[in-house]
Amino acid sequence: MNRNRGKLQVIEDDMTDVPENHKTTDNYAGSDGIKTLIKELEGEINRLHRFSVRGIQAVALFLIVSTLAWLDFSFLPATESVTSYLGDPPSARIISVVLLFYTFSAIILSLSRMATGIEHKSSFSHVAYLTAFFLFYHFGRSLQENYWAVFGAGITILVIESYRIWTYCAEGISRKKEDLEYAKRTGRAPIAE
Amino acid sequence: MFTTLAGKALVPVGLAVTGFMVVCCLILYSVIREDLHHAEIIHATNLADTVLKSARYAMHKSDRETLSTIIRNVGEQRGVDHVRIFNKKGIVVFSANPEEINRQVDKKAEGCVVCHKGTVPVTTLGTMQQSRTFRNQQGMDVMAITAPIYNEPDCSSAACHVHIASQRVLGTLDIGLSRTELEKSLSMLRIQMIIFTILSLILTIGGVTAILWRSILLPVQKLRIYAESAEDDDFIREPPPHLSHDLDIIASNLYKVKKSDADRK
The missing domain is CATH 3.30.450.20 (PAS domain)
Incomplete structure (x- = not known):
């Protein structure tokens, strides 16, 4: 594929001297402009590198929360004192129905973002929602029976999100590297696609 | 992968x-x-x-x-x-x-x-x-x-x-x-659910793979082979038949470019 792209680029170079997707802009005219562009592209590549591990960080955080849930949130105040203050939690069945809807919606949302290539930093908010499910089950005294359902939902959603973020970043990094290479080689700025 | x-x-x-x-x-x-x-x-x-x-x-x-x-x-x-x-x-x-x-x-x-x-x-x-x-x-x-x-x-x-x-x-x-009988029933239910899940997964993944392979991956593979063979300047052949509409347009355009390039030479 890269070979074909190289071949096509050579043909286009022959015809117009500048590839179609690498037309220059006036914003980065001059050697200072190109230096700024190179710095910006390098910064963007670094940012994407950092962003690509966000999904893994969210999975790690969720595993910590799951471990605490496995230990029955021993550091939290007693269930009776919390329920006497906040009232009775919803029944386990209602929480399970909400969990099912949440899992379905989160997967659909993540797949839609994957399809449209949107950069969305939603991983940590999912960890918060899943922690809330753990807490609801805990205060409803049914965490033991429903632990694996929340754990399975969390792992599914966060792994899909991690994959989405990782592929998004991998594509972005490869595109930016191409732009960087072009800018360094020709001394001109490519137009964003 | x-x-x-x-x-x-x-x-x-x-x-x-x-x-x-x-x-x-x-x-x-x-x-x-x-x-x-x-x-x-x-x-x-x-x-x-x-x-x-x-x-x-x-x-x-x-x-x-x-x-x-x-x-x-x-x-x-x-x-x-x-x-x-x-x-x-x-x-x-x-x-x-x-x-x-x-x-x-x-x-x-x-x-x-x-x-x-x-x-x-x-x-x-x-x-x-x-x-x-x-x-x-x-x-x-x-x-x-x-x-x-x-x-x-x-x-x-x-x-x-x-x-x-x-x-x-x-x-x-x-x-x-x-609770022995109940536990036995629950254990049977667990096994049945695991089997059902595995079978459904095999069917879903297998079905999606088969459709993808037939409708996208195989035609793309054909197109890739055609594009690679088109690199050879001395050899221009017709695009492969039975490609899907979008891929057919790409193959035809590539053929036209190569043909006009050869005619110009």
């Missing part, structure tokens, strides 16, 4: 379908288990009521022999772990197991502590609160119901052995049912 077209198409679908099906099965299993447990409690409560109603006449007449026969016969029933009646002081007065008779029960023991938590014992409990599950000495899971034997007007006014009217609870019937 992740960089190929097949990997990029199949990994998210596989993850989403697998994860969602596993979560659905776990929630469904949890709901079914809760329902079965609920039904088991209702069944045990009804059984306790039946025993109490059967023994009521014998209690009324203070017929200890008939009462102990009823308790022993119920205790011999398959699936019944234990049946015992405590008096107000917590001493076992009737039991299917003769060794338990006249033993004192600790009020802090599981099943007793629910009512005897405070200084004044609770005299009324809901059906679900009367139940408890534990593992007996033989390592068998047991679900037990503690049903209070209430003082009724004909008990406090009977001539034989009068209880004072202010005494609300006369004793307690404790009946335990083995």
Whole structure:
């Protein structure tokens, strides 16, 4: 594929001297402009590198929360004192129905973002929602029976999100590297696609 | 794997379908288990009521022999772990197991502590609160119901052995049912769900793979081979047949470019 792209680029170079997707802009005219562009592209590549591990960080955080849930949130105040203050939690069945809807919606949302290539930093908010499910089950005294359902939902959603973020970043990094290479080689700025 | 077209198409679908099906099965299993447990409690409560109603006449007449026969016969029933009646002081007065008779029960023991938590014992409990599950000495899971034997007007006014009217609870019937059959059913359900999930996953992933392979991956492979062969300047051949519409346009355009390039030369 890269070979074909190289071949096509050579043909286009022959015809117009500048590839179609690498037309220059006036914003980065001059050697200072190109230096700024190179710095910006390098910064963007670094940012994407950092962003690509966000999904893994969210999975790690969720595993910590799951471990605490496995230990029955021993550091939290007693269930009776919390329920006497906040009232009775919803029944386990209602929480399970909400969990099912949440899992379905989160997967659909993540797949839609994957399809449209949107950069969305939603991983940590999912960890918060899943922690809330753990807490609801805990205060409803049914965490033991429903632990694996929340754990399975969390792992599914966060792994899909991690994959989405990782592929998004991998594509972005490869595109930016191409732009960087072009800018360094020709001394001109490519137009964003 | 992740960089190929097949990997990029199949990994998210596989993850989403697998994860969602596993979560659905776990929630469904949890709901079914809760329902079965609920039904088991209702069944045990009804059984306790039946025993109490059967023994009521014998209690009324203070017929200890008939009462102990009823308790022993119920205790011999398959699936019944234990049946015992405590008096107000917590001493076992009737039991299917003769060794338990006249033993004192600790009020802090599981099943007793629910009512005897405070200084004044609770005299009324809901059906679900009367139940408890534990593992007996033989390592068998047991679900037990503690049903209070209430003082009724004909008990406090009977001539034989009068209880004072202010005494609300006369004793307690404790009946335990083995959970072996229920656990066996749940275990079968678990296996069936795992098999169902695996089969559904194989069908889903297999179906998606087959459709992708037939409609996208195979034509793309053909196009790639054609594009690679088109690199050879001396050889221009017609685009491969039976490509899908979009890929056919790409192949035709590539053919036109190559042909015009060759004509120009």
